[in-house]
Every structure is written in structure tokens, then in C-alpha cells.
Amino acid sequence: MMEEQQTPHKRRVRYKGKYPKKFEEKYKELQPEKYQDTVEHVIRKGNTPAGMHISIMVDEILDFLKIQPGETGFDATLGYGGHTKAMMQCLQGRGHMYATDVDPEESAKTGKRLAEQGFGEDILTIKLQNFCTIDEIAKEVGGFDFVLADLGVSSMQIDNPKRGFSFKVDGPLDLRLNQQKGISAAERLDTIGREELAGMLYENSDEPYCEELAKAIIDEIRRGNRVDTTTKLRQIIEKTLDFLPEKEKKETVKKTCQRVFQALRIDVNQEFEVLYEFMEKLPGALKPGGRAAILTFHSGEDKLVKAAMKEGYRSGVYSSYSKDVVRPSAEECVRNPRARSTKMRWAIRAEG
Numbered sequence: 001m002m003e004e005q006q007t008p009h010k011r012r013v014r015y016k017g018k019y020p021k022k023f024e025e026k027y028k029e030l031q032p033e034k035y036q037d038t039v040e041h042v043i044r045k046g047n048t049p050a051g052m053h054i055s056i057m058v059d060e061i062l063d064f065l066k067i068q069p070g071e072t073g074f075d076a077t078l079g080y081g082g083h084t085k086a087m088m089q090c091l092q093g094r095g096h097m098y099a100t101d102v103d104p105e106e107s108a109k110t111g112k113r114l115a116e117q118g119f120g121e122d123i124l125t126i127k128l129q130n131f132c133t134i135d136e137i138a139k140e141v142g143g144f145d146f147v148l149a150d151l152g153v154s155s156m157q158i159d160n161p162k163r164g165f166s167f168k169v170d171g172p173l174d175l176r177l178n179q180q181k182g183i184s185a186a187e188r189l190d191t192i193g194r195e196e197l198a199g200m201l202y203e204n205s206d207e208p209y210c211e212e213l214a215k216a217i218i219d220e221i222r223r224g225n226r227v228d229t230t231t232k233l234r235q236i237i238e239k240t241l242d243f244l245p246e247k248e249k250k251e252t253v254k255k256t257c258q259r260v261f262q263a264l265r266i267d268v269n270q271e272f273e274v275l276y277e278f279m280e281k282l283p284g285a286l287k288p289g290g291r292a293a294i295l296t297f298h299s300g301e302d303k304l305v306k307a308a309m310k311e312g313y314r315s316g317v318y319s320s321y322s323k324d325v326v327r328p329s330a331e332e333c334v335r336n337p338r339a340r341s342t343k344m345r346w347a348i349r350a351e352g
């Protein structure tokens with residue numbers, strides 16, 4: 001019998017894939033106008049291409065706003081400009097849209113992109129200012145027929161490691177929507193006390209481990225180690241929750257990271273304060289019969305928007321409002337997983 005020749009099993013080199021993994025290396029996705037095929041491929045796989053934002057609930061928003069040519073509209077949160085563009089298309093070249101964003105970096109890119117697509121200053125005015133100044137813009141232009149606010153952060157902001165919004169990639173712990181103003185989350189942690197931090201985590205994100213996490217973060221800073229990167233903060237969270245049973249640890253750490261980063265983001269950008277102010281000013285900025293739609297992404301935002309609309313209806317400034325939230329379709333959530341937590345609420349300004 002022939003002796004079988006034993007060749008030693010050679011392990012295959014792990015295939016790394018042909019797509020770049022690091023944000024800066026995704027040069028094709030970062031130039032969507034030039035590399036349409038790559039961008040469409042990434043979207044088909046249920047992902048958001050780097051440097052882009054997929055607008056959420058566009059059909060539901062347009063159905064509700066019922067935009068007519070000649071109207072004046074306000075997009076409080078320009079971002080990538082997807083919603084702004086869809087609303088401008090309804091104007092059919094007549095009327096005007098105003099849009100605000102506080103992010104100088106992204107709003108400049110969006111303004112340029114929209115102008116190149118034929119939506120220039122004749123139809124769109126972009127203002128680099130907080131949406132809580134809606135009253136000033138409304139006064140200047142005589143009120144709005146329709147208003148949209150798509151709260152929170154854009155995918156361009158989340159995905160860019162230099163902005164510090166994501167615990168999944170290493171970067172400076174910044175979390176500001178405008179990096180030229182205010183203080184970063186790292187600087188905020190430098191001076192905050194333990195009790196105030198625990199309160200912030202609880203108030204802004206209902207964080208169940210707020211006490212334990214606040215103690216761990218402050219102890220680390222007191223030992224002379226600044227918590228100034230996304231990785232350092234994630235590692236503290238992992239260490240603090242190390243006592244959890246193995247089977248639930250991974251998921252709980254992930255959810256906790258999401259909540260802690262969200263709480264810090266809300267704090268450094270004073271998100272609840274400006275949203276409260278915006279909701280207070282909204283009825284006065286709408287023309288009689290004017291419509292407003294708001295997309296929220298967590299319970300703190302949603303509660304605030306709901307309460308303001310309910311109060312507006314009770315006092316008579318709104319003729320109707322959404323008693324129940326409108327949610328994205330199951331199909332949209334599969335196509336764009338970032339839509340999953342979205343809730344839409346709407347209100348209509350009373351006539352006269």
C-alpha cells in the first residue's frame with residue numbers, strides 16, 4: 001500500500017477585504033459625486049457611506065408637510081441636506097428655504113454640494129447658527145409655511161473619528177457639533193464633580209450605572225489620568241461593568257457606551273436647553289396653518305417635543321398635533337439601520 005503523503009496544513013492568510021476600513025482611507029465614499037457605484041454598493045449593503053448621511057422618513061415628512069410651490073420653509077438641521085433638497089424639489093423653483101446648522105465644517109460642504117446641484121442662493125439660504133434663533137429668521141422673512149427639525153447628529157459627524165462621537169473608533173473625546181465653540185467633553189470631565197456627572201448621566205440618558213461610572217471616571221481623573229479619548233472612556237466603562245455575567249456583558253457595555261456618549265454630547269451642546277427654546281418659539285415662527293415636523297432619536301428629546309406640542313394644542317396655538325408618534329417603516333429600518341430609533345411628531349399652527 002502506498003503511504004499517504006502528509007502535507008502540513010498551511011493556514012490561509014486572512015483576507016482583509018478590498019474595501020478600506022479606516023474613515024480617512026474611504027476616499028471613494030468620501031467623494032460620492034465621483035464614485036456613485038461604490039456609494040450605491042455601500043448603501044445596498046445597509047450601510048451609510050463615509051462622509052454621507054441617509055435622510056430618514058422623507059416620504060412621511062413630505063406627506064405631512066404638503067409643500068406647495070411658492071411657499072417659505074425652514075430646515076432647522078441642514079446636515080447633509082437630503083431633507084432640504086427633497087423639500088426644495090417640492091417648491092418647483094418657486095418659494096424659498098432657510099436652513100440652519102451649527103457645524104461649520106459640514107454645512108459648508110453641503111452648501112457647495114447643493115449649489116452644484118442647482119440649489120443656489122436664489123432658492124436656499126444657509127445660516128450657520130443655532131436653530132433656537134428660529135424667531136429671528138422668521139421675523140426677517142415673514143414666517144414659515146413649513147418647518148422640519150431632524151434632531152441629533154449626522155452620519156458624517158458620527159463616522160468622523162476626529163469629532164469624537166463614536167466609541168467604536170479612537171479619537172479625541174470632543175463631541176461638539178461646532179468644534180470652534182464651547183468646551184470639549186474631555187474638558188468638561190476635567191472639572192465636573194462626581195455627583196454632577198452621575199446626575200448628568202441619569203438626566204440625559206437614564207443611565208442605570210450612573211453612580212458607578214461617575215465614580216470610576218472621576219477617580220481616574222483624580223489619579224492624574226485625563227479621560228481625553230473615546231478609547232479611554234470606553235475602557236473605563238468596560239472595566240466598571242466587568243462584574244456583569246459573561247453572557248450579557250458585551251451587549252450591556254455597548255448600550256452603556258451609547259448612553260454615556262449621548263449624555264456627554266447632550267451636555268456639551270446644551271441640546272435640551274436649545275430644543276426647549278426652539279419648541280417655545282416654533283408656533284410664533286409658523287404662519288397660520290403652517291406645519292412642523294420633528295424627528296427625535298431618544299426619549300429625552302421625544303418627551304420634550306411631545307410636551308411642547310400638547311401644551312401648544314391646549315393653549316390653542318396649534319389646531320392639531322400628533323398624539324401618537326409616526327415611526328419609520330420596517331423596510332426603511334432594514335435599508336438604513338440608523339433609522340431604527342426615530343420618532344416623528346408633528347403639529348399644525350392654528351389659523352388666525
Ligand SMILES: C[S@@+](CC[C@H](N)C(=O)[O-])C[C@H]1O[C@@H](n2cnc3c(N)ncnc32)[C@H](O)[C@@H]1O
Nearest residue numbers: 055077079080081082083101102130131150153
Ligand atoms: C440628523 S442631522 C440632519 C440630517 C439632515 N436632515 C439630512 O437629511 O442630511 C442633524 C444636524 O443638525 C445639526 N444640529 C444639531 N443641533 C443643532 C442646533 N441646535 N442648531 C442647528 N443645527 C443643529 C447637526 O450639526 C447635524 O448636522
